[in-house]
Amino acid sequence: MPIACAVALVLLMDASGSVSSEDWRMQAWGTADAIADDAVVRIIERQGAVAITAIAFSDETRPLVPWRIVTGRNEAEGFAAALREAPRSLFGGTRVGEAMEDALRAFETAPCEAEQAVVDISTDGDADPVPTTRARDLAGELGVRVNAIGIGRLPGGTPADWLHDHAITMGGFALSAGDWTDFARAMRRKLAMELAQR
Numbered sequence: 001m002p003i004a005c006a007v008a009l010v011l012l013m014d015a016s017g018s019v020s021s022e023d024w025r026m027q028a029w030g031t032a033d034a035i036a037d038d039a040v041v042r043i044i045e046r047q048g049a050v051a052i053t054a055i056a057f058s059d060e061t062r063p064l065v066p067w068r069i070v071t072g073r074n075e076a077e078g079f080a081a082a083l084r085e086a087p088r089s090l091f092g093g094t095r096v097g098e099a100m101e102d103a104l105r106a107f108e109t110a111p112c113e114a115e116q117a118v119v120d121i122s123t124d125g126d127a128d129p130v131p132t133t134r135a136r137d138l139a140g141e142l143g144v145r146v147n148a149i150g151i152g153r154l155p156g157g158t159p160a161d162w163l164h165d166h167a168i169t170m171g172g173f174a175l176s177a178g179d180w181t182d183f184a185r186a187m188r189r190k191l192a193m194e195l196a197q198r
Helices: 019-036 040-049 075-084 096-109 129-142 159-164 180-196
Strands: 003-014 051-058 061-070 110-121 146-150 174-177
Touching: 003 040, 003 061, 003 096, 019 051, 019 075, 019 180, 040 075, 040 159, 040 174, 040 180, 051 096, 061 075, 061 096, 096 110, 096 129, 096 146, 110 159, 110 180, 129 146, 129 159, 146 159, 146 180, 174 180
Parallel strands: 003 051, 003 110, 110 146, 146 174
Antiparallel strands: 051 061
């Protein structure tokens, strides 16, 4: 019988063509650093256990780090190290909705019974709104919360604005980072918020 955990978290990381190799490094290492951040680890330790997996997306999705149970410092640092070492392997478009649907399917293999399931999107772009809103609605029906961080700007707004309008579920949130150099700070804040938000 699966163990209980507070949160099951799918990290969806943008590997589309707009993300340069240096941008990808800042995204991967910024996410890894956030998971091993002292404040985030303290939240995880208070929660008891969380399950985390990381998936890259562009026109398709590829696993980066499979599901791991994280209960404290050692597991958080182990996940962070695996994420830093994971090869990118994707370049292409930005199919947010299709990636969200794959993230929802990933919960079927989560290693614990979670009180809250969360999809965490990081992207510097927008996408076809139709599959994105369809995936958002499906997530809402399944009780999955979708949060996001948008990086940079788009004509007429920001990726965070677009994500808020098309991808974020009821009770979810979208944060904005000015550029990839600001990503690590925003990611630490977002992880702390979503792991504490139950």
